[in-house]
Amino acid sequence: MLDLNEIRTEIDDVDRQLAALYEKRIALATKVAEYKIETGKKVFDETREKQKLDKVAELVSDEKNIHGVRELFSQLMSTSRKMQYKLIEEHGLTLREPYETMDAIDKKHCTVVYQGVPGAYSYIAMKRFFGEDVNNFNVETFGDAMEAVKDGSADYAVLPIDNSTTGMVNQVYDLLEEYDNYIIGEQFVKVEHSLLGLPAAAISDIKTVYSHPQGLMQCQKYLDSHREWNSISQLNTAVSAKMVVEQNDISKAAIASEEAARVYGLKVLESKINDSDRNTTRFVIVSNKRRFVKGAGKMTICFETNNKPGALYNLLSHIIYNELNMTKIESRPIEGREWEFRFFVDFMGNIDDTNVINALHGIQEEANKLKFLGNY
Numbered sequence: 001m002l003d004l005n006e007i008r009t010e011i012d013d014v015d016r017q018l019a020a021l022y023e024k025r026i027a028l029a030t031k032v033a034e035y036k037i038e039t040g041k042k043v044f045d046e047t048r049e050k051q052k053l054d055k056v057a058e059l060v061s062d063e064k065n066i067h068g069v070r071e072l073f074s075q076l077m078s079t080s081r082k083m084q085y086k087l088i089e090e091h092g093l094t095l096r097e098p099y100e101t102m103d104a105i106d107k108k109h110c111t112v113v114y115q116g117v118p119g120a121y122s123y124i125a126m127k128r129f130f131g132e133d134v135n136n137f138n139v140e141t142f143g144d145a146m147e148a149v150k151d152g153s154a155d156y157a158v159l160p161i162d163n164s165t166t167g168m169v170n171q172v173y174d175l176l177e178e179y180d181n182y183i184i185g186e187q188f189v190k191v192e193h194s195l196l197g198l199p200a201a202a203i204s205d206i207k208t209v210y211s212h213p214q215g216l217m218q219c220q221k222y223l224d225s226h227r228e229w230n231s232i233s234q235l236n237t238a239v240s241a242k243m244v245v246e247q248n249d250i251s252k253a254a255i256a257s258e259e260a261a262r263v264y265g266l267k268v269l270e271s272k273i274n275d276s277d278r279n280t281t282r283f284v285i286v287s288n289k290r291r292f293v294k295g296a297g298k299m300t301i302c303f304e305t306n307n308k309p310g311a312l313y314n315l316l317s318h319i320i321y322n323e324l325n326m327t328k329i330e331s332r333p334i335e336g337r338e339w340e341f342r343f344f345v346d347f348m349g350n351i352d353d354t355n356v357i358n359a360l361h362g363i364q365e366e367a368n369k370l371k372f373l374g375n376y
């Protein structure tokens with residue numbers, strides 16, 4: 001019979017040696033970091049790491065251990081790199097681009113753009129975030145809103161980015177990657193859809209329903225119970241309400257907010273028709289300036305990786321190692337590169353926190369492309 005305590009005592013002895021050797025190895029890597037600080041050489045040396053893994057594989061006597069020892073050393077080198085990024089940042093050699101901070105957003109003296117027409121959920125989110133009296137104008141598409149912020153005709157844009165029922169708003173993610181605009185705030189709005197018709201209409205009159213694709217998707221179950229209706233996508237939920245008024249036809253209805261019913265003088269034929277009674281949309285407030293509210297607590301970044309095993313795992317390890325709490329990850333296909341993806345990651349932290357700085361330094365060096373999208 002083997003004695004567990006005895007074996008564990010031996011393991012403890014091996015671990016003591018490993019810990020001492022780890023410290024010795026890290027001390028050497030610190031010298032490497034000093035060399036890199038002096039010479040400007042990059043931390044990550046892929047060729048050296050590949051050679052190292054092949055070397056250590058040759059050092060084991062039992063073939064069964066090759067896989068484990070390669071994994072162990074790739075983790076050791078990954079930790080060694082993270083220690084080096086930290087040292088380099090401490091030396092003031094940052095990869096960060098300049099940015100400013102502000103005490104608060106001046107909500108009284110700004111112009112805000114949103115997509116749609118009055119009564120749209122973006123309009124509701126805008127009023128919720130900036131107040132009822134906000135100076136604003138509207139445009140037809142999300143891209144137009146991004147453009148208005150880029151060219152300075154608006155200081156801020158309010159854009160829907162995620163919905164609790166249907167997930168990400170793909171187009172807005174893609175626009176954040178495409179434009180050099182930054183997220184400086186967010187606003188959650190509980191979205192309750194109603195079926196809106198002309199004052200003279202009854203549910204039995206309805207043949208056609210207009211809404212934004214998101215509105216149609218969020219009421220999928222309700223629409224499935226009325227398969228005789230024809231659903232037609234429009235640019236916006238409130239645009240749909242406006243169309244019902246303009247067409248003046250009792251067989252037409254819109255899926256939109258009760259606010260839209262008030263704005264356009266429509267009748268609520270049925271309220272709360274969304275599939276989930278907790279249907280919520282997250283809106284982001286976007287600016288063309290890298291100016292963030294002091295003490296902002298959430299970061300959004302986006303990066304691309306090689307299509308290689310472990311690539312995403314390796315990049316996320318910077319967030320884990322620096323003890324940052326990741327709250328969201330999404331992926332989008334990269335245009336023109338089939339089956340390659342770009343990742344959007346949210347984590348808690350402020351752009352001035354040292355653990356955020358160190359994590360970003362590592363990701364920037366090791367990802368194909370890192371884009372910082374905001375702090376709010």
Ligand SMILES: C=C(O[C@@H]1C=C(C(=O)O)C=C[C@H]1O)C(=O)O
Nearest residue numbers: 029032043044045048049077080
């Ligand atoms: C220590 C170095 O920096 C990095 C870490 C390595 C390691 O810990 O062995 C190897 C290569 C580099 O990616 C080095 O360049 O030698």
